[in-house]
Amino acid sequence: xxxxxxxxxAARGLGVYLFMLVVIRLLGKxxxxxxxxxxxxxxxxxxxVVDEVIYGDVGPAQGxxxxxxxxxxxxxxxxxxxxxxxxxxxxEGKPTVVVRNGEIQKDGLRKERMSPHDLMAQLRLQSVDDxxxxxxxxxxxxxxxxAVKEDWAEPVQKGDLKGxxxxxxxxxxxxxxxxxPDKQTTAEKQLK
Amino acid sequence: xxxxxxALRVLFTYLFMLVLLRLSGKRTVAQGTPFxxxxxxxxxxxxxxxxxxxxxxxxxxxxxxxxxxxHLSVSCIGFVSPAFSRWVAGVPCEIVREGxxxxxxxxxxxxxxxxxxxxxRQDSIDDMREIRSLTIETSGLPGVLFREWxxxxxxxxxxxxxxxxxxxxx
Numbered sequence: 586x587x588x589x590x591x592x593x594x595a596a597r598g599l600g601v602y603l604f605m606l607v608v609i610r611l612l613g614k615x616x617x618x619x620x621x622x623x624x625x626x627x628x629x630x631x632x633x634v635v636d637e638v639i640y641g642d643v644g645p646a647q648g649x650x651x652x653x654x655x656x657x658x659x660x661x662x663x664x665x666x667x668x669x670x671x672x673x674x675x676x677e678g679k680p681t682v683v684v685r686n687g688e689i690q691k692d693g694l695r696k697e698r699m700s701p702h703d704l705m706a707q708l709r710l711q712s713v714d715d716x717x718x719x720x721x722x723x724x725x726x727x728x729x730x731x732a733v734k735e736d737w738a739e740p741v742q743k744g745d746l747k748g749x750x751x752x753x754x755x756x757x758x759x760x761x762x763x764x765x766p767d768k769q770t771t772a773e774k775q776l777k
Numbered sequence: 778x779x780x781x782x783x784a785l786r787v788l789f790t791y792l793f794m795l796v797l798l799r800l801s802g803k804r805t806v807a808q809g810t811p812f813x814x815x816x817x818x819x820x821x822x823x824x825x826x827x828x829x830x831x832x833x834x835x836x837x838x839x840x841x842x843x844x845x846x847x848h849l850s851v852s853c854i855g856f857v858s859p860a861f862s863r864w865v866a867g868v869p870c871e872i873v874r875e876g877x878x879x880x881x882x883x884x885x886x887x888x889x890x891x892x893x894x895x896x897x898r899q900d901s902i903d904d905m906r907e908i909r910s911l912t913i914e915t916s917g918l919p920g921v922l923f924r925e926w927x928x929x930x931x932x933x934x935x936x937x938x939x940x941x942x943x944x945x946x947x
Contacts, residue, residue, distance in 0.1 A: 591839045598843035605819070606851070609812045610865065632818030639823065639840045640832050667887040680895065711901070723898060731898035744926030746937040754926035757876065758906055768876065768905040775894040 590641075597639050604649065605635060608656050612663075627659050677726045680776050684708075684722035684732070697724050708732055721771045733771050783828060790824050790837065797845045810866040810915050816848050866915040873911035875924070886913050897921075 608631070631652055638648035666673040683693040683704055694704065704722075707730040713719060718738035723731050744754035758764075766772040797820070823841050826832040855862035872882040872893060883889070896919050897905060907927035912920050930938055 591835060594836050594840045595843045598840045599847055601819075602816075602844050602847040605815060606812060606865065609815055610867070628815055628818055632815060632822050635819050636822040636826070639819075639844070640826060640836065663887040666892075667884070667889050670889065670891065673889055673891060680898075720903070721898075725895050725899065727895075729899060731895070731901070733898055733901055733903045741930040741938060742926060743928050743930055743934060746930060746934060746941050748937060750926035753924070757924065757926070764904040764906055769903060770894045770897045770905065771903045775891065 593641065594639065597641060597645065600645065601635050601639050601648070604652070605631070608652060612656055612660055624659075627655060630655050674777075680723045680725050682721065682723055682776060683730070684716065684719045686721075686735075687717040687719055689716070693724070699724070704730070723776065782830070786830070786834065787828055789834065790827050793838065793841070794820065794824070797841065800845070800849070810917075812865065813848075816844065819844060869912045869914045869920075871910055871912045872919075873905065873908050875910075876906040876908055882913075888913070 634643075634648055634651045634655070637643040638645055662676050666676050681693045681697050682690050683697065683699070684690060689701060689704065694701065708716070708719070708722065711730065711732045713722075713732050713734075715738075718734050719732050720735040721733045723733075725731055743750040745751070763769070766774055769775065798817075820841055823837060823844075827834060827837045851865060855865055870882045870886050872879050872886060872888055878890060878893060883893070893905075893911070896911065897903075897908070900921055902908070902921070904927075907923055908921065909924045910920075910922040912922075914920050
């Protein structure tokens with residue numbers, strides 16, 4: 586290949602890199618760190634567009650437009666989810682309850698098209714071997730299963746023992762063992 | 778297009794990418810920043826055009842080489858200048874502090890209260906009051922720090938655990 590073409594490729598490579606640096610920086614960490622399937626897809630889309638530009642198959646202006654539109658759409662949907670819960674449910678979905686107080690919730694499994702076998706495998710990954718220990722297991726909007734254990738199955742905390750920590754706990758919780766719905770991750774309203 | 782030619786091109790690009798990535802020193806996705814991940818995707822995408830000879834190998838070497846070189850330079854500059862590193866990778870951002878949501882942090886990361894609840898559930902936490910700090914690190918992953926009373930009992934607490942056991946048995 587001619588030297589000139591190679592130099593152009595190098596220039597496009599550098600230009601693309603710097604452009605993507607700025608775009609990703611503006612989008613922020615959320616877009617990539619804690620992936621949902623869609624976040625991953627967006628990252629792939631951006632990568633895909635960019636490589637055509639480096640090889641010169643697509644002009645830089647066209648490539649820039651494609652990247653900016655994807656980035657803008659992602660940015661806007663991120664803001665909408667942050668601002669309004671209705672939009673968030675629409676864009677990202679809602680968590681699905683699959684286990685409640687040790688009982689498998691069949692309709693939850695059906696909604697997620699997951700078999701009890703799959704569920705048990707996912708729970709094993711969370712180090713759960715006994716369903717009875719599970720107060721709530723949920724399939725989150727990013728596809729991961731989270732399992733919250735019953736109080737009696739939770740590890741002993743320093744606040745459970747006699748001592749200064751118990752005092753501090755009393756102060757921080759106002760003596761209430763059960764958290765108010767705003768602070769309880771398993772409360773009904775948090776799952777809607 | 779001969780099958781041998783394809784095999785050779787694939788092998789060459791594989792070795793080339795291996796060398797490039799080893800030079801970059803990054804081991805896992807979680808260790809890096811979001812941008813590390815995107816760079817990896819870009820490089821990976823550039824490969825398939827070479828396999829099918831849609832692009833000459835020399836062009837691939839130059840393109841991928843330049844991208845990787847630029848990325849390494851940015852890492853080096855980031856290492857030398859903390860201010861630059863903060864701009865490129867961002868700073869960790871606190872979204873929960875002492876059992877309370879941090880609206881500023883949440884706005885910055887465009888995280889909703891539901892997202893916070895989800896993060897906590899994934900760590901098996903059902904009570905937000907237990908949290909001293911929940912921070913989104915530069916890699917995008919969350920880091921949880923517990924309040925003292927919510928930390929698990931440690932071996933150094935064994936005496937107190939036994940005392941509590943004895944009390945419970947009475």
